[in-house]
Amino acid sequence: MAHHKFLTRRLFFFSLALALLMGIVSGPATSQSVEGKSSSNFSDAAQQARTYISELHGIPIEALIITTDHPTEYRSLARKFQVVALLDTRPYGDGYKMLYT
Numbered sequence: 001m002a003h004h005k006f007l008t009r010r011l012f013f014f015s016l017a018l019a020l021l022m023g024i025v026s027g028p029a030t031s032q033s034v035e036g037k038s039s040s041n042f043s044d045a046a047q048q049a050r051t052y053i054s055e056l057h058g059i060p061i062e063a064l065i066i067t068t069d070h071p072t073e074y075r076s077l078a079r080k081f082q083v084v085a086l087l088d089t090r091p092y093g094d095g096y097k098m099l100y101t
Contacts, residue, residue, distance in 0.1 A: 042069045045082035045100035053086055053096050063090045068097070 046069040054061040068085035081099040088094050 042066050043082055043084075045069075046084045049084040049096070049098050049100065050086060057088075059088055059090070059093075063088055063093065065089055067095075072099075 046066045050061060050064050050066060053059060054064055064086050066084065067087050068083055070083055071080060072083050073080045079101065081101055084098050084100060086096045088096075
């Protein structure tokens with residue numbers, strides 16, 4: 001399971017770095033902090049990501065906080081995505097980033 005998580009994150013970061021280098025990603029440069037936001041104020045994609053990661057890795061949903069939730073566009077692909085990042089707040093917890101269509 002840990003090997004799959006490593007490959008998923010590695011592929012995502014490689015894809016994002018390549019897109020940034022090619023200048024095809026646009027969108028806000030800053031993330032939205034969870035401070036002052038209830039979970040109902042986040043996008044449906046963020047809520048789905050939180051549930052998915054919780055179930056996939058057996059993490060209590062209360063331990064996962066949404067740290068990033070914003071749209072982005074890959075102009076060369078003519079596609080828009082919702083960028084979602086989660087943080088496992090337990091000791092030794094991981095971070096997760098996903099793109100949702």
